[in-house]
Amino acid sequence: MTLTDIAGRLMDGSEKEGASQAEAFVISTKTSSVYIDDDIPKIVDAKEETGVGLKFILGNQIGFTSSTLLSESVEDVVRRAKSMARMSSADPKFRSLPDPKKPTVPFDHFFDEQTANADSSLLIEKAMDVVKAAKSDSMSVPNGVLRASSVEFQVQNSLGVDAGSKSTMIFGFFTAKTGDADSVGEGVQRCWSRRLQDIDFPAVGEKLRNQASDVLKAKAFKENWKDAVAVLAPSEGSEMLGMLVGFCTSAENVNHRRSSWTDKVGDSIADKSLTVVDNGLSELGLLSAAVDDEGVPMQTTSIIEKGVLKSYLFDSYNAAQVDLESTGNGLRRDSRDAQGAFTSPTRCSPTTLEIPAGTKSVDEIVSEVDRGVYVEHFAWPQVDPLSGAFSNEMRNAQLIENGELTTKIRYSLLVGNLFEAIGRELMIGSDLEVNSNYAMPTIALNGIEIVGQ
Amino acid sequence: MVVNGALRTFNQASRSGTVARALVGESWGQASTTEALTDERLERLLSDATKMAKATAKYARKKIDLSGVVPIQKRVSQKVKEDPAHVPTEDKLEFVMELDKAQRVDDRIVNMNSVYMDAKRVNRLVNTVGTRLEWDELRIRSIVNPVAREGDRMQYEHDSVSGLKGFEMIRTLDASEFASKPAHGAIELLSASKAPSGNLKVVMDGDLAGVVAHEVCGHASEADEVVKGRSFLTDMVGKRVGSKLVSMVDDGTLDGKYGTIPFDSEGTPTSRTMIIDKGVYAGYLHTIETAALMGVSPTGNGRAQDYNRRVFARMTNTFFDKGDWSDEEIISDTKDGIYVVKSRSGMEDVVGGGVQVTALKGYIIKNGEMTELVRSMALTGKVLDILATVDAVGKDLSFSAGTCGKGEEDWAPVTSGGPHMRAEMIVGGG
Numbered sequence: 001m002t003l004t005d006i007a008g009r010l011m012d013g014s015e016k017e018g019a020s021q022a023e024a025f026v027i028s029t030k031t032s033s034v035y036i037d038d039d040i041p042k043i044v045d046a047k048e049e050t051g052v053g054l055k056f057i058l059g060n061q062i063g064f065t066s067s068t069l070l071s072e073s074v075e076d077v078v079r080r081a082k083s084m085a086r087m088s089s090a091d092p093k094f095r096s097l098p099d100p101k102k103p104t105v106p107f108d109h110f111f112d113e114q115t116a117n118a119d120s121s122l123l124i125e126k127a128m129d130v131v132k133a134a135k136s137d138s139m140s141v142p143n144g145v146l147r148a149s150s151v152e153f154q155v156q157n158s159l160g161v162d163a164g165s166k167s168t169m170i171f172g173f174f175t176a177k178t179g180d181a182d183s184v185g186e187g188v189q190r191c192w193s194r195r196l197q198d199i200d201f202p203a204v205g206e207k208l209r210n211q212a213s214d215v216l217k218a219k220a221f222k223e224n225w226k227d228a229v230a231v232l233a234p235s236e237g238s239e240m241l242g243m244l245v246g247f248c249t250s251a252e253n254v255n256h257r258r259s260s261w262t263d264k265v266g267d268s269i270a271d272k273s274l275t276v277v278d279n280g281l282s283e284l285g286l287l288s289a290a291v292d293d294e295g296v297p298m299q300t301t302s303i304i305e306k307g308v309l310k311s312y313l314f315d316s317y318n319a320a321q322v323d324l325e326s327t328g329n330g331l332r333r334d335s336r337d338a339q340g341a342f343t344s345p346t347r348c349s350p351t352t353l354e355i356p357a358g359t360k361s362v363d364e365i366v367s368e369v370d371r372g373v374y375v376e377h378f379a380w381p382q383v384d385p386l387s388g389a390f391s392n393e394m395r396n397a398q399l400i401e402n403g404e405l406t407t408k409i410r411y412s413l414l415v416g417n418l419f420e421a422i423g424r425e426l427m428i429g430s431d432l433e434v435n436s437n438y439a440m441p442t443i444a445l446n447g448i449e450i451v452g453q
Numbered sequence: 454m455v456v457n458g459a460l461r462t463f464n465q466a467s468r469s470g471t472v473a474r475a476l477v478g479e480s481w482g483q484a485s486t487t488e489a490l491t492d493e494r495l496e497r498l499l500s501d502a503t504k505m506a507k508a509t510a511k512y513a514r515k516k517i518d519l520s521g522v523v524p525i526q527k528r529v530s531q532k533v534k535e536d537p538a539h540v541p542t543e544d545k546l547e548f549v550m551e552l553d554k555a556q557r558v559d560d561r562i563v564n565m566n567s568v569y570m571d572a573k574r575v576n577r578l579v580n581t582v583g584t585r586l587e588w589d590e591l592r593i594r595s596i597v598n599p600v601a602r603e604g605d606r607m608q609y610e611h612d613s614v615s616g617l618k619g620f621e622m623i624r625t626l627d628a629s630e631f632a633s634k635p636a637h638g639a640i641e642l643l644s645a646s647k648a649p650s651g652n653l654k655v656v657m658d659g660d661l662a663g664v665v666a667h668e669v670c671g672h673a674s675e676a677d678e679v680v681k682g683r684s685f686l687t688d689m690v691g692k693r694v695g696s697k698l699v700s701m702v703d704d705g706t707l708d709g710k711y712g713t714i715p716f717d718s719e720g721t722p723t724s725r726t727m728i729i730d731k732g733v734y735a736g737y738l739h740t741i742e743t744a745a746l747m748g749v750s751p752t753g754n755g756r757a758q759d760y761n762r763r764v765f766a767r768m769t770n771t772f773f774d775k776g777d778w779s780d781e782e783i784i785s786d787t788k789d790g791i792y793v794v795k796s797r798s799g800m801e802d803v804v805g806g807g808v809q810v811t812a813l814k815g816y817i818i819k820n821g822e823m824t825e826l827v828r829s830m831a832l833t834g835k836v837l838d839i840l841a842t843v844d845a846v847g848k849d850l851s852f853s854a855g856t857c858g859k860g861e862e863d864w865a866p867v868t869s870g871g872p873h874m875r876a877e878m879i880v881g882g883g
Contacts, residue, residue, distance in 0.1 A: 046483075048486045066466040068487040070490070087463075091460060093459065120505050343468060387829065389828070391882065393808075415882065449650065
């Protein structure tokens, strides 16, 4: 049975059971993975998953259920969804599921045949390219994973939406280790792409090796620098900035008044050098698709333009509350893991957040910094999206003094407030990179504190 | 989930799958599907898994001998007083609505989030050793997360209750107190000051101590990281790693805790493992593979997120064991320091022996008394330096549940815990 057939049966069943509206989401994923363990491929796996999510609506009562259909029938799922809707209390804010609209790209626009067909032997070869480039007598690759996924989904609703999309994605995560019992250095590299052939695996291995060697040379930072500049590599800065911008522009958070940018469209919220776009049609984006996960065509939405807040991101539920159209931001899929998307209803989330590349190289940015730090890797780059506060442990970082990279440091924290930091002068690098659902370059923040032992 | 008085999501999911795993040399092949089970499909899964293992085995440097694995035939059904499947949905909805209502303690609470969830996981496992197992795991969790706002300033608090338990856990909970306390906390945080930064004397509450236990020595004690020498705790058994006041345990047998399991994902019964005994490193957490490689018995720590994921060494309920100080004694004995309360997150550093733990709030301690409330901070430092400075350990244990990822994915339900503890750490107030 095709995905369209399964969706059709769910819709027919819902109609027969008296749904005033219904939405069927059916997704099929295939993933091949290889796990590297101590320099060799250790686990190879292949997984296939098909799942359905059904929204059954009775007036303003909404029930949602999901299933892999392994141990139950389509009819069982419809009956359960109906029972959920009956038991649910009315949601006065619900208006309607979205109307059908024609997508602007074909359903397989983001699909790459070569990536979809990547089997375990090809993935082993690519993962071992990373290992070979990183490994030496004094350097090992203890951990790694490389996986290739193909994703196909179809959405139907009772207003006539019948649309889907097909895409591919690659995710890799590798660590390297060097040193001895007295001193060790670890490198961490991730790689993300829609196409396997776009990743330079030996280059990933080389970066991994260099990173681990750098950390080995690092010394505990014993000072406290205030009002410093933090130059954040794309993998780290995009995670922090993306978390803040994604949270504050989600209409779900705006409508619930937990976004700091509620009622601020048109206001200047950042330095004029900052422009951010949500691009559901990004050629680089891992969540790019012809339609979002409720069947609304994906689009490009300007969020921040030269420091001014231009728009929030809407799914159909949140858009209807303020009499606007969905911006194609009703999502269930994840940029890292293809499996399990059917288990939850859509949430209002960014697709691919892009910051256009600037003109300065990382070297040029560093040369303009009197006192600061260049951060290649945090323990976990986090920011509190309500207050903007952050305090992150730096695991691979180097001090910047008088325009030069100097001492490599460890056991230290980078502390500041991101709302305040993006309001000061920013420097944007030219090195655009994809990390998770962000396509952003190096970014330099002013007025940051570096805290050591 | 109820948000601001309205039922925002009301879900029920049914997810089933089958996985076949084959070992050749030291290489594993694994194939999984959500398709309906037929003899042909099972044969195909086994054949695919074996083929992948064989293809990978050319890289193998050794053979894993699993002949010591003991076969078990058993069916275990979790005993609960009130199975959530038989609780009227109205009772569950009423409970979540009560949580929502109890968070409305002040006009400055602008957003109330209340969650209830229960999950039943049924596992069936057979292997070539002769194991035939079926068991279930029934977990309940409830979370409240109020947000307070005053002008442009926003703060949140949170609390949760969780367990490998039935609905009786919810029936006996004081929902009003559970939900209103964090709401008052969020309001208080609106006027909290920025936390200080520097190397400070830190008194952690049990929640923070638990995250430190989990991140600091828990992940580094997972034996898959030890057999390849990645963990900074490799070859440390018998060596001093902390002050004599530090003892740490992983115990999957604790009654009703969120991380408790009857068997791990390889069919090994769960157990209690002493990780640190009075400051001396004692032992690792094993899968059947790491146990075979190190010549010890498996500890029941081979866990997989689900049928789609790999099995590797994971924690269950991990905690620092108790000492003999009262919480008040620890505070009153501290001249200058910070009392840090409620964790937000943690991240391990298995290789470098560092740690990052973030906390929601704290109180400055001056001359043995808690003074100013401070907000949001991170704690870090070198693990062995931190554990060496532990000089006071409380006599009351508390536990917090969570979902642990390893290598940034592969999520497993766990509990971490500990008593109040005092140590020196780097603090950075954000």
